[in-house]
Amino acid sequence: MTESMTELMTESTLAPAPATSDNANHHARLHNAPLFEPLALGDLTLAHRVVLAPLTRLRSTQPGDVPNTLNATYYAQRATPGGLLITEATQISLEGKGYPAAPGIYTEEQVEGWRTVTDAVHAKGGYLFAQLWHVGRISHSSLHPEIGLPVSASAIAPAEGKALTAAFQPVDFETPRALTLNELPRIVADYTHAARCAQAAGFDGVELHAANGYLIDQFLEDGVNHRTDAYGGSIENRSRLLLEVIDALIAVWGAGRVGIRLSPWGKFNSMSDSNPLPLFTYVLQQLAVRSIAYAHLVEPRANGGADGNLDASAPDAAASFRKAFPGALISAGGYLGETASQAVSSGHADAIAFGRWFISNPDLPRRLQLGATLNRYDRSTFYGGTEKGYTDYPALDESGAATANE
Numbered sequence: 001m002t003e004s005m006t007e008l009m010t011e012s013t014l015a016p017a018p019a020t021s022d023n024a025n026h027h028a029r030l031h032n033a034p035l036f037e038p039l040a041l042g043d044l045t046l047a048h049r050v051v052l053a054p055l056t057r058l059r060s061t062q063p064g065d066v067p068n069t070l071n072a073t074y075y076a077q078r079a080t081p082g083g084l085l086i087t088e089a090t091q092i093s094l095e096g097k098g099y100p101a102a103p104g105i106y107t108e109e110q111v112e113g114w115r116t117v118t119d120a121v122h123a124k125g126g127y128l129f130a131q132l133w134h135v136g137r138i139s140h141s142s143l144h145p146e147i148g149l150p151v152s153a154s155a156i157a158p159a160e161g162k163a164l165t166a167a168f169q170p171v172d173f174e175t176p177r178a179l180t181l182n183e184l185p186r187i188v189a190d191y192t193h194a195a196r197c198a199q200a201a202g203f204d205g206v207e208l209h210a211a212n213g214y215l216i217d218q219f220l221e222d223g224v225n226h227r228t229d230a231y232g233g234s235i236e237n238r239s240r241l242l243l244e245v246i247d248a249l250i251a252v253w254g255a256g257r258v259g260i261r262l263s264p265w266g267k268f269n270s271m272s273d274s275n276p277l278p279l280f281t282y283v284l285q286q287l288a289v290r291s292i293a294y295a296h297l298v299e300p301r302a303n304g305g306a307d308g309n310l311d312a313s314a315p316d317a318a319a320s321f322r323k324a325f326p327g328a329l330i331s332a333g334g335y336l337g338e339t340a341s342q343a344v345s346s347g348h349a350d351a352i353a354f355g356r357w358f359i360s361n362p363d364l365p366r367r368l369q370l371g372a373t374l375n376r377y378d379r380s381t382f383y384g385g386t387e388k389g390y391t392d393y394p395a396l397d398e399s400g401a402a403t404a405n406e
């Protein structure tokens with residue numbers, strides 16, 4: 001993994017915050033208690049509210065984008081009885097692939113690979129949702145020469161950043177091809193196929209990746225969607241593809257096994273919308289009517305914070321949309337134990353997804369419960385590579401003391 005590649009994916013450019021020093025601190029234990037209450041989430045009852053955020057790690061077996069036993073070990077390390085894990089973003093089709101070595105969920109081989117992962121998580125009593133992904137214009141034709149240009153809502157290339165070729169080389173984004181009206185049923189069908197594959201692979205549910213500037217978000221937000229047909233213009237029209245896909249996922253899984261990830265006010269992947277509050281309020285109200293398992297919101301304060309500072313002036317997404325979505329709400333972005341507990345205590349969120357700290361602390365729920373020291377994460381091993389920086393972060397030993405710290 002090259003340094004330029006880690007820079008590319010600004011989801012990862014937040015600098016590591018200092019590790020907490022409240023080892024076995026009684027106050028931390030008490031403060032963190034709200035995270036360890038059970039939670040009804042769709043058809044599931046979670047034993048606690050510390051969720052593994054979806055985290056792209058680019059370590060599937062090549063060729064074929066097939067999950068492997070190393071991936072199974074990684075997820076199993078992070079599984080706890082009754083705890084929810086969400087997979088790394090997983091492409092629903094070759095066209096939807098955006099990064100080399102990201103896994104897929106549309107071939108028999110991939111289903112078999114994922115089966116080893118779900119079995120390993122279930123053996124530890126955990127739940128695993130697959131995050132279903134079509135990257136749209138973030139793709140590159142070198143990842144699928146037989147398909148050609150990436151597709152999107154409109155033929156507009158991302159203003160900033162780079163695409164990654166099949167050879168892990170950063171290059172300028174191509175201008176995508178706008179999907180035609182009669183192609184959209186095929187996109188929905190690709191999601192249906194992936195949802196069935198996820199069932200065959202033994203997942204507990206699916207999360208639609210509608211965040212962070214990928215295909216569904218490209219249709220939602222009017223900075224990128226300039227269409228004049230039934231999928232562009234009004235809020236209802238721009239939300240149409242998202243809701244068609246959600247209905248397709250519900251048809252396969254039932255509403256109690258379908259979640260969604262959204263990133264209101266998110267700027268990652270050159271996204272913008274002229275009026276996010278009514279747009280995302282409408283979407284979340286529509287999702288509430290459908291009684292899906294959960295809505296998962298990425299907090300804009302953590303989006304693209306290149307030097308690690310959270311943007312204190314950014315709106316609070318969980319607080320802003322709580323009323324629009326009365327079901328289980330997961331919030332993600334820049335949390336540590338105490339801020340996570342506050343978000344749950346205040347009622348703004350029901351559960352908190354942790355990204356970077358869960359990368360470096362396989363037993364993060366236990367550490368938060370104990371108020372234990374956290375291992376620091378190593379950003380240079382986030383994307384691609386082997387077990388280094390993936391499955392070799394130490395857990396606490398039996399007595400609750402850290403076995404090692406970087």
Ligand SMILES: Cc1cc2nc3c(=O)[nH]c(=O)nc-3n(C[C@H](O)[C@H](O)[C@H](O)COP(=O)(O)O)c2cc1C
Nearest residue numbers: 011012053054055056088089333334354355356382
């Ligand atoms: C290495 C890395 C990979 C990520 N991959 C994904 C992904 O596949 N899907 C997604 O929705 N978000 C992804 N994100 C965003 C995280 O899920 C999360 O929202 C972000 O890291 C902020 O949470 P944190 O402050 O707890 O790390 C990724 C972030 C990182 C650092």
